[in-house]
Amino acid sequence: SQQGEEDPQALSIQEGENATMNCSYKTSINNLQWYRQNSGRGLVHLILIRSNEREKHSGRLRVTLDTSKKSSSLLITASRAADTASYFCATEDSTLTFGKGTMLLVSP
Amino acid sequence: NAGVTQTPKFRVLKTGQSMTLLCAQDMNHEYMYWYRQDPGMGLRLIHYSVGEGTTAKGEVPDGYNVSRLKKQNFLLGLESAAPSQTSVYFCASSTGTSWNEQFFGPGTRLTVL
Numbered sequence: 766s767q768q769g770e771e772d773p774q775a776l777s778i779q780e781g782e783n784a785t786m787n788c789s790y791k792t793s794i795n796n797l798q799w800y801r802q803n804s805g806r807g808l809v810h811l812i813l814i815r816s817n818e819r820e821k822h823s824g825r826l827r828v829t830l831d832t833s834k835k836s837s838s839l840l841i842t843a844s845r846a847a848d849t850a851s852y853f854c855a856t857e858d859s860t861l862t863f864g865k866g867t868m869l870l871v872s873p
Numbered sequence: 874n875a876g877v878t879q880t881p882k883f884r885v886l887k888t889g890q891s892m893t894l895l896c897a898q899d900m901n902h903e904y905m906y907w908y909r910q911d912p913g914m915g916l917r918l919i920h921y922s923v924g925e926g927t928t929a930k931g932e933v934p935d936g937y938n939v940s941r942l943k944k945q946n947f948l949l950g951l952e953s954a955a956p957s958q959t960s961v962y963f964c965a966s967s968t969g970t971s972w973n974e975q976f977f978g979p980g981t982r983l984t985v986l
Contacts, residue, residue, distance in 0.1 A: 807963055807977030853915065860931060861975060865915040
């Protein structure tokens with residue numbers, strides 16, 4: 766199975782700014798998912814984008830998928846301190862494989 | 874609904890001891906998973922189950938055994954714990970294949986001395 770790789774590893778921004786995280790992977794996928802993990806907690810599903818989709822929105826989240834470049838991006842608009850967490854992409858082949866995550870710090 | 878629950882939340886073992894981690898879900902999900910999370914490593918799949926009475930190996934199965942005797946429960950066993958198994962263990966469940974949204978438990982922090 767393959768592993769998505771998030772970039773950057775860490776990101777620090779101010780409240781109100783936008784945060785962009787990227788995920789790259791190596792082989793063809795059926796779908797790609799993004800999860801959030803608050804410190805000391807389990808992961809929470811944010812959004813799933815299928816291989817035939819290019820963009821998806823959910824509230825302040827916008828996810829894009831470029832299968833030709835084998836990459837996805839997660840944009841959080843108008844960030845809040847409560848968005849401080851680690852964000853993981855997960856790619857699906859026979860099972861779901863998680864990347865190592867991006868740690869996002871949003872300062873008030 | 875409680876969702877996915879894990880027991881215990883914390884545990885300290887000595888090398889060679891055994892223990893069982895319990896995962897329970899009340900969402901009637903068919904699929905259940907056990908992951909471990911180590912610093913800088915992301916989540917790695919240990920074992921998973923596609924239904925009651927079935928189990929399958931994931932990416933890092935060595936040193937672990939699992940059982941799914943009831944649909945709502947998925948047990949992870951360590952027969953002879955090693956320091957390399959110090960980690961945070963997460964259980965998850967989903968309605969169907971892994972390409973559905975997975976619901977995670979709060980985790981079990983295990984330290985092996």
